[in-house]
Amino acid sequence: MTVTQSIEAEFTAFVAARGPALVGIAYALTGSQQNAEDLVQAALAKAFARWTRISGDPEPYVRRIIYNDRVSFWRRQSRRPELLMADLPESGHPGAHDxxxxxxxxxxxxxxxxxxxxxxxxxxxxxxxxxxxxxxxxxxxxxxxxxxxxxxxxxxxxxxxxxxxxxxxxxxxx
CATH class of the missing domain: 1.10.10.10 (Winged helix-like DNA-binding domain superfamily/Winged helix DNA-binding domain)
Structure with a gap:
C-alpha cells in the first residue's frame, strides 16, 4: 500500500465512522439536511487537503471547520433578511402529529x-x-x-x- 493509499484509507475510515455525527451537528446549525451535508462535505474537503498535518484526533479540527464555515455564512447573510420556514412533515390527516x-x-x-x-x-x-x-x-x-x-x-x-x-x-x- 502506498502512502497516498494509506492516507485515503485513513480518511475514508474517519468519514465512515464520524460522518453521520458531523452531519447531525451541521443539521442543528443549518436546519436543513441538504445544507448540513454540503457544510460537512466542504469541511471534509478542507480537512483532507491538510490531512497529513492534522495530529491526533481529526474530529475537533473538522468540527472547527464546520463551525467557522457556518459562522462565515451567517456573517455574509446578515445583511439580507432571512425567511424562516419549518419543514413540516407531510400528512393527510389533520392533527396526526402528536x-x-x-x-x-x-x-x-x-x-x-x-x-x-x-x-x-x-x-x-x-x-x-x-x-x-x-x-x-x-x-x-x-x-x-x-x-x-x-x-x-x-x-x-x-x-x-x-x-x-x-x-x-x-x-x-x-
Missing amino acids: HDTTLRLALRQALLALPPRQRAVLVLRYLEDRSVEETAEVLGCRPGTVASQSARALAKLRAMVPELDEMNSAEALR
Whole structure:
C-alpha cells in the first residue's frame, strides 16, 4: 500500500465512522439536511487537503471547520433578511402529529430564529454536551460570554416556545 493509499484509507475510515455525527451537528446549525451535508462535505474537503498535518484526533479540527464555515455564512447573510420556514412533515390527516412532534418543530423554528452566535452556543453546549470552557475554546471567546449567550438564548427559546416553561429547555434541545 502506498502512502497516498494509506492516507485515503485513513480518511475514508474517519468519514465512515464520524460522518453521520458531523452531519447531525451541521443539521442543528443549518436546519436543513441538504445544507448540513454540503457544510460537512466542504469541511471534509478542507480537512483532507491538510490531512497529513492534522495530529491526533481529526474530529475537533473538522468540527472547527464546520463551525467557522457556518459562522462565515451567517456573517455574509446578515445583511439580507432571512425567511424562516419549518419543514413540516407531510400528512393527510389533520392533527396526526402528536404534541412531541409539534413541540420539536416549534423548538427547531425558534432555534433557527436565534442569532447565529447563540445558536452555535446551544448546539455546542446541549447537543454536543460540551462544557462552557470547551464551547468557549471552539467559538474563540471567553467562558463568561458562553454562559451569558447560553442564558440569553434559553430565555429567548422559552419566550418563543412557551411550552418549554413546563420542561427543562436544555433537555428539550436534545
